[in-house]
Amino acid sequence: MNNNKPNRFLSMLGMKCPNCHKGNMYTNKSIFPLGKLLDMPERCPVCGQKYEIELGFWYGTGYVSYALSVATIGILAIMYALIVGFSWKDNSIFIFLGIMITSMIVLQPLIMRFSRVLYLYVFVKYGKGSSLEDKK
């Protein structure tokens, strides 16, 4: 086993290339400007791994971002239930809905980015490249 293998989870958090864990997946470090939120180079600047492996590759990230959104709402609901508690006798459910909608709007840029990262990490393994990309 290779002991120098970088931590997969940390590389995902840092949005690094799944093949070399060094190159950045996104052109801009920041999510601003929002219009360039999903701008990424065609290939990894360090190892040359292609990011959009095939045409329309990113369409699958819709399912990933859906799952991430549901998971976020679930975590928020559990936290809210533990801290505030749900009741039919007051407005706690409506306050939660407000918190949920606001956090979904605020977190959407991050969810969109991480869904691409997660999706690409499924198809590209460390040091091996992708199983989909045809070698030229």
Ligand SMILES: [Zn+2]
């Ligand atoms: Zn790379």
